[in-house]
Amino acid sequence: MGNLLLIIVLVLIVVVVVGGILIYNGLVQRRLRIDEAYAQIQVQLKRRWDLIPNLVNAVKGYMGFEQSVLTQVTEARASAVTAGAQGPAASAAAENALTASLRSLFAVVENYPQLKANENVMNLQEQLTTTENQISFSRQHYNATVLDYNTSIQTFPSVLIAGPLGFIKREFFEAEEAAQERPTVDLGTYGVGQAAAPVPTAPPAVDMSAPPAAPPMAPPAAPPSEPPAEPPTTPTA
Amino acid sequence: MSAARTETFYSQISHNKRMSLLLVVIITAVLAALGLSIGYGLTGSVTAGVIAMAGAMLLAALLSSASYFNGDSLVLTASQAREVDETSAPQLMNVVRELSIAADVPMPRVYIIDDSAPNAFATGRDPQHASLAITTGLLQKLDREQLQGVIGHEMSHVRNYDIRFTLLVGVLVGSIALLADVFLRFTFWGGVTGRRGSREGGGGGAQAIVLAIAFALAILAPIFAGLVQLAVSRQREYLADASSVDLTRNPVGLEEALAKIAEDQEPLEVANRATQHLYIVNPIKKLSGTQNLFSTHPPILDRINRLRALSGQPPLDSLEARSLAGLE
Numbered sequence: 055m056g057n058l059l060l061i062i063v064l065v066l067i068v069v070v071v072v073g074g075i076l077i078y079n080g081l082v083q084r085r086l087r088i089d090e091a092y093a094q095i096q097v098q099l100k101r102r103w104d105l106i107p108n109l110v111n112a113v114k115g116y117m118g119f120e121q122s123v124l125t126q127v128t129e130a131r132a133s134a135v136t137a138g139a140q141g142p143a144a145s146a147a148a149e150n151a152l153t154a155s156l157r158s159l160f161a162v163v164e165n166y167p168q169l170k171a172n173e174n175v176m177n178l179q180e181q182l183t184t185t186e187n188q189i190s191f192s193r194q195h196y197n198a199t200v201l202d203y204n205t206s207i208q209t210f211p212s213v214l215i216a217g218p219l220g221f222i223k224r225e226f227f228e229a230e231e232a233a234q235e236r237p238t239v240d241l242g243t244y245g246v247g248q249a250a251a252p253v254p255t256a257p258p259a260v261d262m263s264a265p266p267a268a269p270p271m272a273p274p275a276a277p278p279s280e281p282p283a284e285p286p287t288t289p290t291a
Numbered sequence: 292m293s294a295a296r297t298e299t300f301y302s303q304i305s306h307n308k309r310m311s312l313l314l315v316v317i318i319t320a321v322l323a324a325l326g327l328s329i330g331y332g333l334t335g336s337v338t339a340g341v342i343a344m345a346g347a348m349l350l351a352a353l354l355s356s357a358s359y360f361n362g363d364s365l366v367l368t369a370s371q372a373r374e375v376d377e378t379s380a381p382q383l384m385n386v387v388r389e390l391s392i393a394a395d396v397p398m399p400r401v402y403i404i405d406d407s408a409p410n411a412f413a414t415g416r417d418p419q420h421a422s423l424a425i426t427t428g429l430l431q432k433l434d435r436e437q438l439q440g441v442i443g444h445e446m447s448h449v450r451n452y453d454i455r456f457t458l459l460v461g462v463l464v465g466s467i468a469l470l471a472d473v474f475l476r477f478t479f480w481g482g483v484t485g486r487r488g489s490r491e492g493g494g495g496g497a498q499a500i501v502l503a504i505a506f507a508l509a510i511l512a513p514i515f516a517g518l519v520q521l522a523v524s525r526q527r528e529y530l531a532d533a534s535s536v537d538l539t540r541n542p543v544g545l546e547e548a549l550a551k552i553a554e555d556q557e558p559l560e561v562a563n564r565a566t567q568h569l570y571i572v573n574p575i576k577k578l579s580g581t582q583n584l585f586s587t588h589p590p591i592l593d594r595i596n597r598l599r600a601l602s603g604q605p606p607l608d609s610l611e612a613r614s615l616a617g618l619e
Binding site: 191 | 392
């Protein structure tokens, strides 16, 4: 009888230890995924920095009266590059400012028919549009990895291991208020006939900058609720 | 605040997954019931029933494994799709790349079908072996945002392992059909009914009853299983819609794309009965206008209304109401 008890205790100990190892490894993997997702964002941001000078040069000759917009974009880009070395918070603020200035530029390009006919400009605009979207989706993916990790360290049984072993909550990427404002764009051309032309203001890109939720830390296993405040992008023309 | 309740795609996704699972459980139960009743009804031995059921499943699985590994290339060739890359279709590749970042999957292979009817499909047993095919008609008629919605839907089919899922369901349904067919032929042509005594004793009356049940099941089960298979297909379409919104966070793009695709009355020439279930909108059924239990896809209006629920807009009564509301 004593032997049986001993065996049971040993089995329990093995189960707890193995389970603990598996949980620990899972937490480490999730944390590493966050770092990878963050690095991906940096790759996309750098790509945008490199594209912008080409765009500015291509449109400069045509947009005589809009020099302020071009200057704004160039300066915002320079700030973003320097802020890139200063850490996530400063970098995020500078990148959002750059996004806003680019949106103003795209909106203005709409008013210049000779620019819209210029294939070079359209190529660059498509490149920038896709880069904007890739940045947004990278941030969205980053938030998803952070959500996964934060949920793990707060739910049972991982919570037992996370605390003592120093796994701390990570921050979501939040869009600033300034980035949420959109320049007024002629929405009359939205939809029909837009097929091949990229939609410069790409509304999804703005929505993507906002986190999928500033989710309330949901009770375990319950899916976080999507805040209804996510504005629908339907043009209400 | 509008009268429509704003849903979340998370709740739609979990609902769809639960329904799919329930339907698979139902089919499996039907298969088990058929196998056991045949086995017991014929021989009085439960073991025989289990063996018959397992044998049918194995055979169906073997037959399906060929399509699992080679199905992609067959379907793409049958649809006359040609592969494209950065230089031949830059904007399309950009959109696909954006969504593979959002979905955290490798880039799928992208194909174009030269047809002015707007449609798209995806195939692939897992995200590492995925292919997407888009018609030139779709690329012309949709703008970037709508294209994003469609590509998100297709990539979600792969990401949700729908190809595997429908294969699993196909194996189960195939087993039911196979087992029922063999049993009915065996008894009608072999005249075996009632000749076998029960080996385990005491089987008499119960065995006859079970045999009668077996007959009933053998006739009804294949039809029922087929209907369940179609129900599963519809559930997975709803799931792919909700998953697309999960990726793009923009229900409006997909909603408009579905409306545009539905309005187009042109038939897709390369589509046929074998491939119809793969497309985002059924290319054959949409022109006949019939929507019922035999449909592989849910009604487009229902899909649109579910998407509208996600953005807090009121549901529509008909597709025409959409154009009248000036949303085109």
